Amino acid sequence: MKNKRLAIVLDTRRCIDCKACTVACKAENRVPLGRNNYRNWVDEEALRGAYPNLGQSFTPSQCQHCANPPCAHVCPTHATEVNPDGIVHVVDKKCIGCKYCQTACPYNARYYNEEIGAVDKCTFCAHRVYEGRLPACVETCPTKVRVFGDINDPNSEVSRLLAKYPSRVLKPAQGTKPHLFYLI
Amino acid sequence: MLAILKHRPSSRLWFSLLGIGMIVGAIGVVNVLLKGHGHVYNVSREIPWGILISTYVFLVVSSTGLCLISSLGHVFGIEKFEFFGKRAILLAILTLLCGFGTIAMELNHPLRMALYAVISPNFTSAIWWMGTLYGLYLVLLCGEFYFLMKGMHKGAFTMGMLGFIAAVSAHSNLGAVFGLLEARPYWYGPFLPLYFILSALVSGGAIISLLVYFHHKESGELMPQRYGEFMDTLGRLQALFLMILIFFVIWKIIPGLYGRPPEKYEATMAVLFGPLAFNFWFFEVLIGMLIPVTLLLNRRTRTPLGVMYAGLLSTFGIFFMRYDLVVAGQLVSMREGAADLVGGLLHYAPSLTEVAIVVGAISLCLFLYTLAEHLLPLREEEH
Numbered sequence: 001m002k003n004k005r006l007a008i009v010l011d012t013r014r015c016i017d018c019k020a021c022t023v024a025c026k027a028e029n030r031v032p033l034g035r036n037n038y039r040n041w042v043d044e045e046a047l048r049g050a051y052p053n054l055g056q057s058f059t060p061s062q063c064q065h066c067a068n069p070p071c072a073h074v075c076p077t078h079a080t081e082v083n084p085d086g087i088v089h090v091v092d093k094k095c096i097g098c099k100y101c102q103t104a105c106p107y108n109a110r111y112y113n114e115e116i117g118a119v120d121k122c123t124f125c126a127h128r129v130y131e132g133r134l135p136a137c138v139e140t141c142p143t144k145v146r147v148f149g150d151i152n153d154p155n156s157e158v159s160r161l162l163a164k165y166p167s168r169v170l171k172p173a174q175g176t177k178p179h180l181f182y183l184i
Numbered sequence: 185m186l187a188i189l190k191h192r193p194s195s196r197l198w199f200s201l202l203g204i205g206m207i208v209g210a211i212g213v214v215n216v217l218l219k220g221h222g223h224v225y226n227v228s229r230e231i232p233w234g235i236l237i238s239t240y241v242f243l244v245v246s247s248t249g250l251c252l253i254s255s256l257g258h259v260f261g262i263e264k265f266e267f268f269g270k271r272a273i274l275l276a277i278l279t280l281l282c283g284f285g286t287i288a289m290e291l292n293h294p295l296r297m298a299l300y301a302v303i304s305p306n307f308t309s310a311i312w313w314m315g316t317l318y319g320l321y322l323v324l325l326c327g328e329f330y331f332l333m334k335g336m337h338k339g340a341f342t343m344g345m346l347g348f349i350a351a352v353s354a355h356s357n358l359g360a361v362f363g364l365l366e367a368r369p370y371w372y373g374p375f376l377p378l379y380f381i382l383s384a385l386v387s388g389g390a391i392i393s394l395l396v397y398f399h400h401k402e403s404g405e406l407m408p409q410r411y412g413e414f415m416d417t418l419g420r421l422q423a424l425f426l427m428i429l430i431f432f433v434i435w436k437i438i439p440g441l442y443g444r445p446p447e448k449y450e451a452t453m454a455v456l457f458g459p460l461a462f463n464f465w466f467f468e469v470l471i472g473m474l475i476p477v478t479l480l481l482n483r484r485t486r487t488p489l490g491v492m493y494a495g496l497l498s499t500f501g502i503f504f505m506r507y508d509l510v511v512a513g514q515l516v517s518m519r520e521g522a523a524d525l526v527g528g529l530l531h532y533a534p535s536l537t538e539v540a541i542v543v544g545a546i547s548l549c550l551f552l553y554t555l556a557e558h559l560l561p562l563r564e565e566e567h
Contacts (some may be wrong), residue, residue, distance in 0.1 A: 034222070036229040043519055061519075070367060077300035078313035094300045097221075097292020099232035100311050106367035108518035111229040114222045116293060174366055 004085040006065065006124055007179040008135075009161045014143040015058040017042050021137035021146070025062075028125060028136035032115045039063070039109075039122040040137055044100035060145060062137070063088060063109040064170065064178030071101035071110065074157040079118070086148075086179055087126050092118040106174045124148070151179070195554075202551040209544010212537045213289065221292055224537040228530075231514040235534035236290040238510040239542045241358065241386075242503050244318065245380065245548070248355040249388020250276040251325065251347055258332070259344040264414050269340075270562045271395050272388075273329045275553050280322055282549040287306055289541050312359040317332045317354035324350050333560070335352055340341060351496030355380050370451035373515040379432050386395070386429050387502050389422040390476075393495030399557070412488055419491040423480035426498065447516045454529055455508055463504045472501015 025031065025040050040062035048055040065088050072080040072088065079094035080101055095118035100111045103117065113120035126133035129148075133139070138148040149158035158181075161167075167181040216224050227234040254272035257265030285425030287296040297315070306312050324347040331339035359377035366372050396415065400407050439445070455464050478492035479485045515529045534542075556562070 036222075045520070060519075070365070072308075073308045074311065076309040076315065078304045078306045079300070094296070094304055095293065096297035096300065098290075098297070098311055099227075100309070100361075102229070102232040103514065104365050104367055106518055108230060112232070112292065113221070114220055130296055176530070183299070 003152060005152045005159055005179070006085050006087060006129070007149070007151045007181060008124075009147045009149075009158045009167065009181045009183065010060060010145050011147075011161075011183045012057060012145065013057055013183075014145045015042065015060055016143055017044065017056075017058045018142065020140045020142060021060055024136040024140035025122070025125075027124075028128075029120075029121070030115075036111050037113065037120075048089070059182070060137075061107065061109075061170065061180065064107055064176065064180045065122075065124060067179065068175060070104040070106070070174075070176060074100045074104040076100065078169035083126070087124050087129075088121075089123045089126060090119050090121065092116050092150060095119050106171050106176065107178075110112065112142065198554065199551070202554070205543050205547025206551060208540045209542075209547060212540030212544055215537050216541070221567055224535060225536040226533060227290075228532070230335070230517060231511070231532040232531045233268045233290075233514065234532055235507060235538050235542055236286050236355075236565045238507040239545060240283045240287040241490060241510065242506040243279045243286060244358065245355065245384045245502070245506070246380075246391055247276045247280040247283065247325075248351045249384040249386070250279065250391055251321075251351040251384055251388070253388035253392050255344055255348045255351075258337070259348055262395075265419055268392060268396055268399075269411070270332045271399065272330065272392055272556075273332060274323055274556055274560070274562065275391065275395065277322065277325050277329060278549050278552050278556075280318065280325065282545045282552075284318075285548070286491055286541065286545045290338070290442055297441060298553065310357060310364050313357050314361055317350060317357055321347065321350040322443065343400045344355075345473070350360070351384075352381060355384055362509075365513075367518065368513045369445060369448035373508075375436065379436070382425070382428055382432055383502065383505070386422070386425045386498060389418060389425055390498040390502070392423065392496035393418055393491045394499070397492035397495075400488075407488055415488040415491045416486060419480045419494070420488040422491070422494065423477055426477045426480065433468075433473070440527065450516045450528065451512045451542055455512050458527070459515070459527065459531070460508045463508050467504035469503050470501075471497050472505060473498070476501075 006095045019042055021040055022038055022042065029039060030035050031039055040060065042062060043059045045057040045059065048057075059131065065086050067086065069080070069082060069088050070177045072082055076098065077094045078094055079091050080088060081091055082088050097112065097118070097161070099112060099119065102108075102112070110119050112118075125133075125137075128135060134148055135146075147157050147161060149156035151158050151162065153159060161180060161183065166184045168176040168184055169181060171178075221227075224388055225234065225236075250272045252274070253369055254265065254269050256262045257267070258269045291297060295410055301312060324343055328343035328347050331337075331343055356377040359380035362368070362371035363373055363376035393415065396411060396418075400411055437452060437456065440448050454460055476498045478489045479494040514532070517525060517530055
């Protein structure tokens with residue numbers, strides 16, 4: 001996956017908060033049961049308007065696969081690695097469970113997985129992606145909120161969306177350079 | 185051991201208390217080994233660092249403080265501070281080891297750490313430096329203790345000097361473990377490395393006042409003049425350290441309120457008026473700083489007994505100071521719309537198992553020290 005820069009572009013206006021992404025991710029990646037355990041999630045924004053004219057937005061999110069990932073800087077044993085294509089992942093056997101990465105991540109994208117004995121998080125479903133398939137959350141989304149692809153390829157759908165529409169990232173002031181882009 | 189127990193009824197009571205504390209701790213350890221961290225600790229995805237981390241900080245601050253204050257004697261040549269050198273360094277070793285024990289219970293894989301910290305080190309990680317610098321510091325402390333016991337002054341001086349440098353490096357770096365996290369505005373910045381060193385002096389002074397007082401008390405003799413003079417000097421010094429600490433605490437609060445900086449403001453308010461307010465105002469401010477400083481500034485209460493009480497209260501206060509610092513930095517959620525918020529903040533209270541391990545670690549430390557006090561020739565040399 002050399003010369004690639006993988007990213008997800010999200011159109012949150014399409015999100016209906018069905019949480020199919022969270023469920024698909026849990027099933028695909030064997031995320032253990034338990035309230036604290038998830039790799040991706042849907043945040044609910046505050047209600048807008050007054051009854052009966054109400055509106056609400058949702059922000060699905062996950063590991064931002066930052067270009068400048070604080071989790072990788074702080075990990076004492078290099079358990080967090082960054083692939084050349086930008087996928088940030090944890091090498092289970094190197095994780096000592098200090099949870100420094102959890103305190104360093106401004107997105108709360110990490111949790112401790114007791115079953116594998118390491119900190120766990122979204123990997124963009126690397127095992128699927130390297131077989132040419134889509135991440136489970138992207139494939140399952142019924143309203144096509146998420147588009148996955150290579151932003152170094154100008155002809156990819158993610159590049160076309162980013163060229164066509166304005167977008168934002170979460171917490172830009174942190175300087176983490178996230179690779180989840182939210183269309184505005 | 186039996187000889188010690190026969191020694192005095194008070195030491196029988198002391199050893200029984202510590203024995204109960206250690207059993208409680210052992211039950212906690214067994215519980216977590218059998219059931220796993222996730223089932224018996226109250227730390228969570230959002231608040232991954234709890235009372236075990238803050239107790240680790242408390243214990244290693246104590247170690248650093250003991251090393252720094254005892255350096256005044258056998259490194260910087262202030263004669264008044266020389267006589268408790270062995271005791272201070274021994275206790276510095278024990279508090280450090282018990283601190284390591286506490287953090288090992290928080291780490292999910294302490295053994296993996298020993299391997300991968302060596303074969304896969306990450307030099308940009310403050311935790312890697314923390315392990316390395318504290319490891320080095322431990323070796324130097326042991327060397328210093330050895331030379332002190334052998335009465336080899338030159339060796340003790342060299343080790344003491346290196347130990348002093350290692351203590352300052354390791355402990356300011358521990359502040360950096362928190363201070364380098366840009367995601368946590370309450371901790372982020374150069375403040376914590378500086379503050380950690382200063383508060384170590386307060387911790388060290390407080391514990392040394394306890395050491396000197398109780399060591400003497402235990403001997404059952406009248407306090408020699410030299411001890412009395414030392415306690416007076418230590419009391420004055422401790423008053424100065426506490427006033428500088430109060431200055432630091434004030435300057436921790438003001439930037440947290442001024443202009444309401446996002447996340448830092450909410451964490452500061454949690455300390456001042458939120459879930460940590462009682463800990464802050466009662467334990468940190470009143471017990472930890474105001475009462476001790478009042479006792480120490482007043483000439484009539486700056487007696488050996490008064491200095492000891494001030495030290496005891498500061499030590500309690502500082503334990504809560506560590507806890508509040510560690511928890512406050514994590515109370516503000518990293519995500520908007522996160523679940524389980526109480527009054528806009530996340531919630532953490534230590535579990536019984538976490539508390540048991542803390543009780544066990546502190547009891548073990550005191551037990552080992554008392555044992556060493558009976559078994560090793562720690563009696564000071566005459567100067």
